[in-house]
Amino acid sequence: MIDPDGHDKQPHEKDEANRAFNTAENALKAIETSRACIGSLLPGPVWSHIAPRGEFEIKGCLTQNGQPVAVLQFNPVDGSVLPKGLHALGSGREDAIPKVKMRLESIAPELKVLEGAEFREPEFCWAVPFAHQGRVVGHIKVSADGSTVVPDRKAVEELSKHQHAW
Numbered sequence: 001m002i003d004p005d006g007h008d009k010q011p012h013e014k015d016e017a018n019r020a021f022n023t024a025e026n027a028l029k030a031i032e033t034s035r036a037c038i039g040s041l042l043p044g045p046v047w048s049h050i051a052p053r054g055e056f057e058i059k060g061c062l063t064q065n066g067q068p069v070a071v072l073q074f075n076p077v078d079g080s081v082l083p084k085g086l087h088a089l090g091s092g093r094e095d096a097i098p099k100v101k102m103r104l105e106s107i108a109p110e111l112k113v114l115e116g117a118e119f120r121e122p123e124f125c126w127a128v129p130f131a132h133q134g135r136v137v138g139h140i141k142v143s144a145d146g147s148t149v150v151p152d153r154k155a156v157e158e159l160s161k162h163q164h165a166w
Contacts, residue, residue, distance in 0.1 A: 021119075021124075021144035021145060022119050025146075026126070026144065026145055026146040027116075027117040027119075027126060027146065028117075028146070029145070029146025029147060030117045030126035030128055030142035030143075030146035031113060031115065031116070031117055031128055032146075033128075033142050033146055033147060033148065033149060034113045034128040034130070034140045034142060034149070035113045037064055037069075037140070037149050038108065038111050038112075038113050038130060038140065039108060039109050039111075040064075040108070041062035041063060041064055041069065041070060041108045042062065042063050042064070042108075043060070043062065043063070043101070043104040043105050043107075043108075044060065044061040044062060044063035044068050044104075045060070045061060045068075045159060046058065046059070046060040046097055046100050046101050046104060047059055047060075047158065047159065048076070048097065049158070049161075051087060053087075055076075055087055056076045057073060057076065057087065058073070058074045058075075058076045058079075058096060058097060058100050059071055059072065059073050059074070059155075059158070060072050060074060060100055060101070060103075060104040061152070061155050061159075062104070062107075062108055064149055067151040067156075068151060068152050068155035068156060068159065069140055069141065069149050069150070069151060069152055069155075070130070070138045070139065070140050070152065071138055071152055071154070071155045072104070072107070072137055072138050073086075073087070073137075074096070074100045074103070075096070076096050077096060078096065078099065079096045079097075079098075079099025079100045079102075079103055080103070081103065081107065081132055081135075081137050082137070083135035083136060083137055084129075084135075084136045084137060084138065107132065110132055110133075111130045111131070111132055111137070111138075112130060112131050112132075113128060113129075113130050113140070114128070114129045114130060114131055114136070116128075116129065117142070118139075119144075120141070123141065123153060124144050125141045125142060125143055125144055125150055126141070126142040126143075126144065126146060127139040127140075127141055127142075128140045128141075128142055139152075141153075
């Protein structure tokens with residue numbers, strides 16, 4: 001890579017500049033930014049799809065300013081919230097979707113932002129985990145400087161593929 005002065009800039013030099021955002025101060029700021037917004041998130045679209053292993057998945061998002069900022073996965077049988085890392089165990093039923101929509105309406109005030117943040121280099125942001133009833137159920141993405149909640153890119157991509165979101 002060539003910098004503006006015409007010097008050959010090595011990739012690791014760029015990485016070093018980006019790592020300047022990976023500070024405890026910015027992580028704590030990202031946590032506070034997440035806490036400030038979590039209770040005011042609004043329910044967004046709910047969608048379903050068949051996962052790579054053939055499971056029927058139901059997802060819903062919470063939004064800020066009309067943009068999806070947090071994704072939750074739901075049990076396709078009874079509409080309950082699933083913890084991160086646990087995927088649908090059955091084939092699921094379309095009639096769980098109204099239950100999910102109702103649950104999404106009331107869940108934001110029940111979520112608790114946890115004390116910690118993970119830096120996601122490819123997205124250049126912080127991922128701040130949140131929990132429901134003691135289980136980690138999602139993340140809020142916050143800008144690298146910790147000041148702004150940013151849309152969840154994966155949710156945006158999935159929603160564009162699933163135009164029939166409820």
